[in-house]
Amino acid sequence: MDTGLSSEHQKLSAKAREFCEQILQPHELEVEENRGLPEASRPELRKAVCDWGFAGINHSIEDGGQGYSIFEQMLINEQLGRATCGLWAVMWQPAISLRFGTEEQKEQYLRPSCQGKRRGCFAITEPEAGSDPRRVQTVAIADGDSYRITGEKWFVTSYNASDYIIVHAHVDGDPDKPTLFLVDVDTPGIRHLRSPHFMHTFIFDHAELAFENVRVPASARLGEIGEGFALTKDWFVEARLQIAAHCVGAATRAAEVANDYAEGRIQFDQPIRDFQAIEFSIADMATEIMAGKSLLYRVAAEITPEVDRKRIHARVSALKLFCSEMAGRVVDRALQVLGGRGYMCENPVERLYRDLRVDRIWEGTSEIQRAIIGGQIKKRGLGVYTEW
Ligand SMILES: Cc1cc2nc3c(=O)[nH]c(=O)nc-3n(C[C@H](O)[C@H](O)[C@H](O)COP(=O)(O)OP(=O)(O)OC[C@H]3O[C@@H](n4cnc5c(N)ncnc54)[C@H](O)[C@@H]3O)c2cc1C
Structure with a gap:
């Protein structure tokens, strides 16, 4: 092998x-x-x-x-x-x-x-619909050869860099008909409510948008009526894998910064790395990254068109859960090794500390990943995670 x-x-x-x-x-x-x-x-x-x-x-x-x-x-x-x-x-x-x-x-x-000539953002989440997207209230009412979309969307990432929105709405208000629509941002009836600040500093915004009777042609429907979740499933696999990959990269940088600092920082007449407390902390960071990276490469390598999508979905949940939580632990240790300097915004570790927190929330919270994993174990047995 x-x-x-x-x-x-x-x-x-x-x-x-x-x-x-x-x-x-x-x-x-x-x-x-x-x-x-x-x-x-x-x-x-x-x-x-x-x-x-x-x-x-x-x-x-x-x-x-x-x-x-x-x-x-x-x-x-x-x-x-x-x-x-x-x-x-x-x-x-x-x-x-x-x-x-x-x-x-x-x-x-x-x-x-x-080609970078256009950019889209994705709008599923709403004030009343987060982890449970069946609670989406946004409706797309069929009206001749068009739809009229009405509702409110939250946390729409990269809205201020986008010229179209992929909107998840229930056709005729029926939760059994979740459907995606391609909506250009300049379509009449779309109102930007606000773009609040978040814990991390992110290059683009996370907007709150109102859709007020936004008329789109029937040709704006992406996929069939009711296929909204089916079309998003593959996206979840890739997005969760992407998060896990970002987390491993971020944790590695944080550990590198801490490791370099521990080498050069002298207190009590010796590099702080020579204190066992610091040495062990760096050892734990390295071990955690090694575990997360091994899992990341292993899961990514097995994703080929031939492999059962459900298995992939099950494993990517565990991967996202582990890597996001691992990176949170690593960056916390790295910041501690840096002392007061780690708390300064000009230090990348401070920024990573804030950046990484959302990875336990978006694209399915840690609790939702655990619920998926638990459900898979019930349905398919523990082997999905242990026998491979
Ligand atoms: C910075 C940022 C960017 C985002 N970008 C986008 C975007 O571009 N497009 C988009 O559509 N959405 C986006 N989101 C929304 C994100 O996907 C949701 O925040 C996430 O799914 C959680 O929903 P919620 O915030 O409503 O929390 P809730 O669903 O209200 O959850 C609150 C708490 O309850 C727990 N919980 C809920 N259900 C269960 C359960 N069944 N079992 C156990 N615990 C449970 C959760 O884990 C959490 O701890 C973004 C969010 C953030 C913070």
């Missing part, structure tokens, strides 16, 4: 690391100070994503993407996860559900999104 990376994969990972260090990291403090990525910096970064060959890494060449495998996407995301302030989101990864669009929808939305 060969568990090493091929030379191609090593090269790709090194290139993504270089992209992160040369292109993304120089913008970190600018984003932190401006509470977002200034408009002026966006074109340069957009161009860099294209120049480096990272435009649409999660779609096929036919659909305008780079045709990378899931494993290769994971390698890239791991390295980009080292960047703070969500700068990894500079690299767009258009929603997987677009893959199931009509040829016309692909031409209008997917291909330009892969």
Whole structure:
């Protein structure tokens, strides 16, 4: 069994690391100070994503993407996860559900999104519908050859960088008909309510939007009526894998910063690394990262079109749960090793400490991942997680 990376994969990972260090990291403090990525910096970064060959890494060449495998996407995301302030989101990864669009929808939305000419955001969550999306109140009322969408959406990430929204609504108000719609942001009836501040500093916003009788043509429907969740399922697999990859990258950077500091920081006439308390803390960080990274590479490697999607879904939940919680523990230790310096916003570990907290919340909270894992064990047995 060969568990090493091929030379191609090593090269790709090194290139993504270089992209992160040369292109993304120089913008970190600018984003932190401006509470977002200034408009002026966006074109340069957009161009860099294209120049480096990272435009649409999660779609096929036919659909305008780079045709990378899931494993290769994971390698890239791991390295980009080292960047703070969500700068990894500079690299767009258009929603997987677009893959199931009509040829016309692909031409209008997917291909330009892969090329960086358009960008979409995803709106499922609402004031009354978070972990339980069946409680969605947004309705799409069929009206001749169009739909009228009414409702309120929260936490719409990257709204201020997007020109269309993928909206999850119940056709005719029926929760058995969850359906996705492609809605251009300038469609009359969409109102930006506000973009609140969050614990992390993120390059783009997380908006609250009102949809007031927003009329879209029937051709704006993505997939069939009632397919809303089915089309989002694959997205969850990729998004959770992406989060796990970011977490491993972020935890690694935090541990590196702490390890370097422990070497050079002298207190009581010796490097602090020579205190066993610090040495053990670094040892624990390294061990945790090793465990998370092993799981990440193992799960990503087995995701091929032939493998049963349900198994993948089950395992990716465990992966997201473990890596997000692992990264939280690692960054907390790293900050402690840095003492007061770790608490300064100019220190990447402080920013990572805030950045990583949301990874236990979005794309399914830790509790929801545990519920999925528990349900899978009941249905398929413990072996899904232990016999592989
Ligand atoms: C920064 C940020 C960006 C986001 N971006 C987007 C986006 O782009 N698009 C989008 O649609 N959404 C987005 N979200 C929303 C995110 O997916 C939800 O916040 C998440 O699903 C949890 O929903 P909630 O916040 O309503 O919490 P709730 O569902 O209200 O949960 C509250 C608490 O109850 C627990 N809980 C709920 N149900 C159960 C259960 N069955 N068993 C045990 N515990 C349970 C939860 O784990 C949590 O601890 C974003 C959120 C954040 C914070």
